[in-house]
Amino acid sequence: MVNMKNIKRRLGKEQWAAHGLKMLGQIGVGSLRIDDLCRHLKVTKGSFYWHFKSRTEFLNAVLEHWKQTATFDIIDRIEAKGGLPQDKILALFDESNSGVVDFSAEQAIRHWAKTKKQAAQAVLYIDDQRMKFLIPQFRALGFSKSEAETRTRLLYSLIISEAIIYQKEKPANRRRRQRQCFDAIVFPA
Amino acid sequence: MVNMKNIKRRLGKEQWAAHGLKMLGQIGVGSLRIDDLCRHLKVTKGSFYWHFKSRTEFLNAVLEHWKQTATFDIIDRIEAKGGLPQDKILALFDESNSGVVDFSAEQAIRHWAKTKKQAAQAVLYIDDQRMKFLIPQFRALGFSKSEAETRTRLLYSLIISEAIIYQKEKPANRRRRQRQCFDAIVFPA
DNA sequence: TTGTACATACTATTTAGTATGGTATAACCC
DNA sequence: GGGTTATACCATACTAAATAGTATGTACAA
Numbered sequence: 428m429v430n431m432k433n434i435k436r437r438l439g440k441e442q443w444a445a446h447g448l449k450m451l452g453q454i455g456v457g458s459l460r461i462d463d464l465c466r467h468l469k470v471t472k473g474s475f476y477w478h479f480k481s482r483t484e485f486l487n488a489v490l491e492h493w494k495q496t497a498t499f500d501i502i503d504r505i506e507a508k509g510g511l512p513q514d515k516i517l518a519l520f521d522e523s524n525s526g527v528v529d530f531s532a533e534q535a536i537r538h539w540a541k542t543k544k545q546a547a548q549a550v551l552y553i554d555d556q557r558m559k560f561l562i563p564q565f566r567a568l569g570f571s572k573s574e575a576e577t578r579t580r581l582l583y584s585l586i587i588s589e590a591i592i593y594q595k596e597k598p599a600n601r602r603r604r605q606r607q608c609f610d611a612i613v614f615p616a
Numbered sequence: 617m618v619n620m621k622n623i624k625r626r627l628g629k630e631q632w633a634a635h636g637l638k639m640l641g642q643i644g645v646g647s648l649r650i651d652d653l654c655r656h657l658k659v660t661k662g663s664f665y666w667h668f669k670s671r672t673e674f675l676n677a678v679l680e681h682w683k684q685t686a687t688f689d690i691i692d693r694i695e696a697k698g699g700l701p702q703d704k705i706l707a708l709f710d711e712s713n714s715g716v717v718d719f720s721a722e723q724a725i726r727h728w729a730k731t732k733k734q735a736a737q738a739v740l741y742i743d744d745q746r747m748k749f750l751i752p753q754f755r756a757l758g759f760s761k762s763e764a765e766t767r768t769r770l771l772y773s774l775i776i777s778e779a780i781i782y783q784k785e786k787p788a789n790r791r792r793r794q795r796q797c798f799d800a801i802v803f804p805a
Numbered sequence: 806t807t808g809t810a811c812a813t814a815c816t817a818t819t820t821a822g823t824a825t826g827g828t829a830t831a832a833c834c835c
Numbered sequence: 836g837g838g839t840t841a842t843a844c845c846a847t848a849c850t851a852a853a854t855a856g857t858a859t860g861t862a863c864a865a
Contacts, residue, residue: 437829437844455727457646461821472822474845482821531730537780538644538723551782577796581770584797587780588773591726593740607766608773615804626810626863650855661856663811671855 438468440478443485444492451489452531456539459486490549493536497528498553502560512564513613516582519561520609523586530590558583568613581612627657629667632674633681640678641720645728648675679738682725686717687742691749701753702802705771708750709798712775719779747772757802770801 446468450459461482465471479485505518522528540547558579565575585608594601635657639648650671654660668674694707711717729736747768754764774797783790 439844452730454731455644455646457644457648459646460819462819470844471846473825473847476822477844480822531727534723534727537782538720538727540782541641541720542643547782551784554781573796577793577800580793580797581774581800584777584781585770585773587777591776591780592743592773593726593729593736595740604766604769607762608770611766611770611804615800628810649853651853659810660812662813662859665856666810669856 438470438474438478440488441492443468443475443478444488445496447485447489448492448496448532449529451535452529452533455535456486456543461485486543487545490536490546493532494549494553497533498556501528502556512567516561516564516613517609519557520582520586520605524589524605534591554583565613578612582609585609585612627659627663627667629677630681632657632664632667633677634685636674636678637682637685637721638718640724641718641722644724645675645732650674675732676734679725679735682721683738683742686722687745690717691745701756705750705753705802706798708746709771709775709794713778713794723780743772754802767801771798774798774801 443464447459447464450464450467461472461475465475468474475485479488501519501522505515505522508518510518523530536546537550540550561579561582562575565578566572570578589605596604632653636648636653639653639656650661650664654664657663664674668677690708690711694704694711697707699707712719725735726739729739750768750771751764754767755761759767778794785793
C-alpha cells in the first residue's frame with residue numbers, strides 16, 4: 428500500500444517562488460528573510476542556494492511569478508469562460524476580491540516598486556494589461572472611448588482599493604456595498 | 617553677529633518621527649534601519665536611544681505622527697478654509713494627490729498593518745475619519761444617505777489608488793483624467 | 806550646575822552567502 | 836527486475852558583515 432501523502436516532495440523553483448510571494452504579502456520585502464522562508468518550507472539554506480544564487484535573484488523570480496499568476500492567469504480564465512462584457516467585468520471584480528489572488532503580495536510589490544526598478548516596471552506593465560482588458564468591455568457596453576477609459580479607471584481604482592482599505596464590515600454588508608459601487612460605475616443612471 | 621543657519625539644531629521626538637515617516641515611505645518598515653536613519657539625520661545611535669528606548673517604540677511614534685499629519689491636519693485646514701461642499705471634496709482630493717502629504721508612507725503603513733496590530737487599528741480609524749468627513753459633504757449636495765456612502769467610497773477609492781497606481785502620464789493629461797473621474801463621481805449625469 | 810541631546814566604543818544576535826558532503830530519484834543498461 | 840550512475844535536491848557547518856541595543860563619557864544651553 429503506497430502512502431502518497433507521506434512522500435517527501437522536493438521543491439522546484441516555482442514552488443519556492445510561490446511561497447516567496449505568499450510571504451511577501453505577509454511581511455513585505457524588507458522583512459523577508461531566507462532563513463524564515465526555509466523554516467516555513469521545512470528545508471535549509473542548502474536548498475535555497477541550490478535554486479537561486481542570491482536573495483536578489485530569488486526576489487526577481489517571485490516578481491515574475493506574481494506577473495503570471497495575478498494577471499495573465501486571471502485574464503486567461505475569464506476569456507476562456509466567455510460571456511457578456513458586463514459578465515467579464517464582474518468576473519474580474521469578483522476574482523480580485525475573492526481571495527483567490529493574493530492581493531497582499533501585490534500591495535507589497537507596489538510599495539517595493541518605490542525602490543526597485545524591476546518591480547516598478549512590472550507594476551506599470553500589469554496595470555496597463557489589466558486596463559487594456561477592461562476598456563474594450565466598457566466600449567462593448569456602449570460607452571464612448573473617453574467614457575470607457577474613465578469608467579475603467581474608476582473600476583480599477585475600486586478593485587485596487589477594496590484590497591487595500593481595511594474592512595470591518597460583515598461579508599454580507601460588504602458585498603452589498605461593493606455591488607452598489609460596481610453598479611454606479613458600470614450602469615450609471 | 618549671530619549666524620542662525622550654522623547653529624547645530626538638536627533634534628526632538630517629532631523631528632525623529634517625521635524623518636522616520638519619510639524613510640518608511642521610501643523603503644518600508646522591514647528595511648528601516650536605525651543606523652541608516654541616524655546617518656540620514658547626521659547623528660549617531662546615542663541620540664536615537666536617548667529619545668526612544670527601542671525600535672518598536674520609535675515606530676509607534678512614527679505611526680502617531682502619521683495619524684496627525686496625514687489626516688487631522690488636512691481636515692483641519694480644509695474646514696478652516698470653508699467653502700461649498702464640492703469645494704471641500706475637491707480640496708481633499710487635490711491635497712491628497714499634490715504631494716503635500718506623503719502617500720508612500722501611508723502605503724507602507726497599510727501593508728505594515730498586515731502584521732502590526734497597532735498599525736491596523738490606526739488605518740481603520742483613519743479611513744473612518746476621512747469618510748466621516750466626506751459623507752456629509754455628499755449629503756449636502758443632495759445625495760441620499762445610501763448614495764452619499766457609495767459616492768464617498770468611490771471617491772475615497774480613487775484617492776487611495778491614485779496614490780498607489782503608478783503613473784506614466786504627463787501631469788496635464790493626468791489632471792484631465794483625474795477631473796473626469798472626479799466629475800463622474802461627484803456630478804453624475 | 807543641572808538636565809537635555811549626542812558621540813564613542815562595545816556586545817550579542819541575526820543574517821546573507823559559501824563550502825562541502827550527503828541523499829533521493831529518474832534514467833539507463835543489463 | 837536488480838544494479839549502476841548521473842543529477843537534482845538538501846543538510847551541516849562555517850564566515851563575514853550588518854544590526855539592535857547598552858554603557859559611559861561629553862558638549863551645550865538655560
